[in-house]
Amino acid sequence: MRSPVHVGERVPPGTIAFDVLTRDELNPAAAGTTLVFPLGSTEQHAHHLPTRTDSACVDAIAHRSARLAAEQVPVLVAPTLPFGCAHHHLPLGATLSLTTSTYVDLLCDLVGGAVREGFRSVVLLNGHGGNDSAIRLAVDRLVHEERLDLHIAAASYWVLADDVLRAHGFASPGHAGHFETSLMLALEPDLVHLDRRVTDPTEWTPLGRPDIPGASIRRPGLWEASDGRTDDAARATAELGAALVDEIVAVVARFLVRFHRSTPAGGSDVAGAFVSHQPAED
Ligand SMILES: [Zn+2]
Numbered sequence: 001m002r003s004p005v006h007v008g009e010r011v012p013p014g015t016i017a018f019d020v021l022t023r024d025e026l027n028p029a030a031a032g033t034t035l036v037f038p039l040g041s042t043e044q045h046a047h048h049l050p051t052r053t054d055s056a057c058v059d060a061i062a063h064r065s066a067r068l069a070a071e072q073v074p075v076l077v078a079p080t081l082p083f084g085c086a087h088h089h090l091p092l093g094a095t096l097s098l099t100t101s102t103y104v105d106l107l108c109d110l111v112g113g114a115v116r117e118g119f120r121s122v123v124l125l126n127g128h129g130g131n132d133s134a135i136r137l138a139v140d141r142l143v144h145e146e147r148l149d150l151h152i153a154a155a156s157y158w159v160l161a162d163d164v165l166r167a168h169g170f171a172s173p174g175h176a177g178h179f180e181t182s183l184m185l186a187l188e189p190d191l192v193h194l195d196r197r198v199t200d201p202t203e204w205t206p207l208g209r210p211d212i213p214g215a216s217i218r219r220p221g222l223w224e225a226s227d228g229r230t231d232d233a234a235r236a237t238a239e240l241g242a243a244l245v246d247e248i249v250a251v252v253a254r255f256l257v258r259f260h261r262s263t264p265a266g267g268s269d270v271a272g273a274f275v276s277h278q279p280a281e282d
Contacts, residue, residue, distance in 0.1 A: 010024060010025045010028055010029070011025050011026075011029050011076075012025075014067070014070070016063065016066045016067055016070050016075055016076055016077050017063070017076070017077055018035070018076045018077060018078045018079065019078075019079050021076075026076075026117075027117070027118065029074065029076070030114075030117055030118030030119045031118045031119070031120060032074055033074040033075065033076050033119065033121065034073065034074065034075050034076070034121040034122070034123060034256060034259065034260040035075075035076050035077075035078060035114055035119045035121065035122050035123070036062055036066055036075060036076070036077045036078065036122075036123045036125050036256065037078045037081065037107075037110065037111070037122065037123070037124050037125065038055075038058045038059050038061075038062035038063075038077065038078070038080040038081065038125050038127065039058060039080075039081050039084060039107075039124055039125065039126045039127060039128065039131050039135065040052070040054045040055025040056075040057075040058050040059065040080050040081055040082050040083075040084060040127050040128060041054040041055060041082070041083065041084035041085075041086050041097075041127070041128035041130065041131065042055065042082050042083055042084075042086070042095065042096040042097075043084075043086040043089040043094070043095040043096070043097065043128075044089050044092045044093060044094035044095050044228050045175070045176040045180065045228070045229075046175075046176035046197070046198055046227065046228045046229040046233070047193070047196040047197070047198065048176075048181070048192060048193040048194065048195075048196040048197035048198070048233065049176050049180060049181060049184055049191070049192060049193075050184075050188070050191040050192075051094050051095070051096075052082070052191075053176070053180055053183075053184055054084070054127045054128040055080055055081075055082045055127065056184065056187055056188050056191075057127050057157075057180070057183050057184070057187065058080060058125060058126065058127025058128075058157060059080040059127075060187050060245065061125070061127070061157050061245065061248055061249055061252055062077050062080065062125050062252075063077055064245070064249040064253075065248075065249045065250075065252035065253040065255075065256060066253075066256060068249065068250070068253035069253045069254075069256035069257050069260070072257050073256070073257050073260040073261060074260070075256055075260065078110075078114075081106075081110075082096075083096055083097065083098050083103075084097070084098065084103060084128045084130055084131040084134075085097060085098060085099070085100050085103050085128075085130040085131050085134055086128065086130050087099070087130075088130060088206070088207075088223050089223065089228065091223060091224050092223060092224065092227075092228045100133075100134050100137075103131065103134045103138075104134050104137050104138045104141065107124065107134070107135065107138035108138055108141055108142055108146070111124075111138070111142055111148075111150070111152065112142065112146065112148065115148045115149065115150050120149060120150060120151060121150075121151045121152075121259070121260060122150060122151070122152045122153075123152070123153045123154075123155070123256065123259060124138070124139065124152070124153070124154040124155070125155060125157060125252070126154065126155065126156040126157065127156070127157060129156070129173075129175070129207075131156075132156050135154035135156075136154055138154070139152050139153075139154045151262075153259050155255070157248060157252055158172065158173045158248075160248075160251055160252055160255050161247065161248040161251040161252065163251070164244065164247040164248055164251060165179070165244075167247075168240070168243075168244060174229075174230035174231045175206070175228070175229055175230045176198075176228060176229040176230070176233065177229055177230050177231030177232060177233050177236075178231055178232060178233055178235055178236050179236075179244070181197065181233040181236035181241075182236040182237055182238070182240040182241035182244060183241045183244060183245060184241065185236060185237060185238035185241045186238045186239075186240075186241030186242040186244075186245055187241065187245065189238060197233040197234065197236075198227065198229055198232070198233060199232060199233070199234040200232065201232045201234075202232075203230065203231050203232075204222075204225070204226035204227075204229065204230050204231070205222075205230070206222040206223040206225075206226040206230065207222070
């Protein structure tokens with residue numbers, strides 16, 4: 001059996017949460033540790049799921065995968081960010097959102113501060129589709145414009161685990177449908193109101209993506225027309241959700257290990273993630 005790798009000699013073995021540690025424990029560990037930022041959102045999830053759904057899912061996936069990865073490499077998990085870019089949900093209410101520019105600024109502030117404190121390896125692990133393009137902008141700004149001495153990856157967990165989703169018949173995680181309802185039944189069942197779930201099998205594409213593959217298409221009114229969901233939640237089960245979480249966690253854990261072990265010069269081969277780093281000659 002592998003013994004857990006300590007993130008620093010003062011960090012208790014098995015501890016992966018940044019916010020339970022002290023300054024004296026964290027500071028000596030910073031330079032040799034990969035710091036994961038789980039990125040959530042607070043937004044409406046139809047009639048039956050709580051607004052914390054994306055944050056709850058990415059929080060669980062980040063902590064479980066980091067715990068697995070920490071058996072091989074030093075990993076810490078920052079507090080999950082509960083706000084993201086969710087303006088497309090504002091017309092339906094029950095949503096707290098940041099503009100894209102604020103969100104990119106916020107990510108750059110948080111990561112830039114971590115770099116000042118000595119962290120050199122950072123993963124932005126995203127749990128909300130609306131954040132996806134912004135996390136790539138932040139990574140580019142931090143490395144290419146601010147030229148920080150930093151090895152950083154940005155990835156949405158469902159992209160890293162694309163094979164897992166496809167093996168279970170999902171082309172994407174969707175929103176407030178079969179996938180997310182199953183995950184929440186496994187993770188936080190007391191917050192799922194099955195009696196209020198929509199059982200209409202009509203599939204919605206509120207972002208308009210499938211209209212023309214490869215293009216990002218936006219138009220007003222599509223989210224309102226969809227009633228805030230993409231697909232039918234009628235077949236969701238806790239068993240499916242638990243299987244998905246386990247398999248996704250295994251993939252994300254392997255990614256964290258590979259990422260941590262990759263050098264800045266060789267870090268761009270990590271599949272599914274958008275990796276940016278300061279060139280070695282700098
Ligand atoms: Zn969601």
